[in-house]
Amino acid sequence: ALCVWQLRRQARQRREYLQRRAQEEQLRRQEEKKQKLRQALDENRLLPTELRREALALQKELELDTPGLDGTGSQDDEYRWAGLEPPRVMVTTSREPSSRLRLFAKELCLLLPGARRMNRGRAELGALVGACQAAGVSDLLVVHETRGSPDGLLLCHLPHGPTAHFTLSGVVLRQEVGGLGGGSPAAPHLLLLHLDSPLGRRVGTILKHLFPVPRPDSRRVVTFANQDDVILVRNHVYKRRGRTVELEEVGPRFQLRPYLIRLGTLEQGDAADVEWRWHPYTATAPKRRLLSTT
Template sequence: MLRRQARLRREYLYRKAVEERNRAIQEKKNRLKQSLEENTPIHTDLKREALSIQKKLKWEDKAPERAVEIGTESGGGGESHEDDEYRWAGVENPKVLVTTSRDPSSRLKVFAKELRLVIPNAQRLNRGNHDVKELLSACRANDVTDLLIIHEHRGVPDGLIVCHLPYGPTAYFNLSGVVMRHDIPEIGTMSEQYPHLIFHNMTTKLAGRVTNILKYLFPVPKEDSRRVVTFANHDDTLCFRHHMFKRFQGATGRELELIEVGPRFQLKLYEIKLGTLEHADAADTEWALRPFMNTTYKRRFLSDADGWDAADNEV
């Protein structure tokens, strides 16, 4: 089992390295093609390779639309390591495990129970003395797709880690403004229907990555589901809201009523690692928030068209 996991990870890392190499080649091809189409001078660093690259362009076939879309996003030739990460997303229902940091408070235990109810097909595990390696090996043995770990500070939940298995990514969020169902009087019961998802004001490439990380925690809902989970972006903070809705005949015709069932909280992304939690120290950093940079306070990474500059934020 250990040898198989090591072999699969080596194969994944090899494919990712090949993707990086193909991305650099494809970027040169795109720049040369753009210069030829617009009849502009070829950039200095491409002049030496321009003739060989131009010959390669003549023999390239047009790829399928989905491959072109992925190749444009990643800068590669039509394949991405994201295909390995979310290969069966939407085909099979995700299997999510929710746990806490060690020695959790009673309030954190209650929040973990409520989060388990929010995510269908999720299971909650008491952390006990299990370390991260033990948790992840148990998750892989039981075909768990995502591991959620909730952290706290003095009884207040303040951190959420979403680790996608078996290859990653691992996303780190700050958690704030937690209002649990436990704190709302007469809130009623929570439906177990698969919820519809709403991602509001998520327009950048980084926002698409975050959307995938959160979206694939939930199974595909049925059309008649009356449960809605919303991630609304406001100043790079995701406001989580959970509602039930019902339609009724009002004075002005068919009307819609929203009923909040909780919990509610805010998520602030601060890092994405290309790997699982036990390899976090050695894994590449796909994106990280740099709050100490002079321009960070006026930049928006999830909603502006130019919000995610990989050169400024990658390690």
């Protein structure tokens, strides 16, 4: 059990984290207003209605801004120290997993270099997250299933979040892919394709920091390709033969679709603030592309 002073320290760090996130969001909104004002002045058109009351104050701030700097640098980026140390990833499953789910969790550990798998047992989420925080784990992955088919992935970045919720589909195991049996344990090069919207960059940041920095001579490539807001995940190894390159898929192969990002850890549940939520039932939902600008 945690001591009282440890609980107080965690609560204080959590409050500081949320305060810095709120300040960062306020600065981002202020920069968006200045950008709209600058664009309206450059194009010599009417100011947006929501900016007319504070246009003079924004113009004074624009005159003081340094050219080339937007002033929106992250004050509290959860991944600002990424790359100094390799991530420590823990993979677990829902309770009473099927054999296919256990095998898929094992193959996730092969996909993520240095990841370890933990049997869920009867552990609750609070005890699970607390044990990972005490062990210095950087990310916790929880895989869920429905009738023996993996269909959900929860990705919790420790110690303060965020927690990303994904639907999981199209799971093909390594033995079903039919490529190389063992593959390569080296850290892979990452390809993030068509994740160029603000939300896409946020999801890409969450996913890419599960992997350590690769060596230049690594012969493994993991691809996260966005296609109609569905992220296709592929794992390949390649060999050079003269001027040609032979590419072979080793698996596992699956698809991810984000539907919720919370500014908190997994055990906080609905108490954590919602950073983004997918609204599929709005009138414009079929027309929008969330993860890419095109």
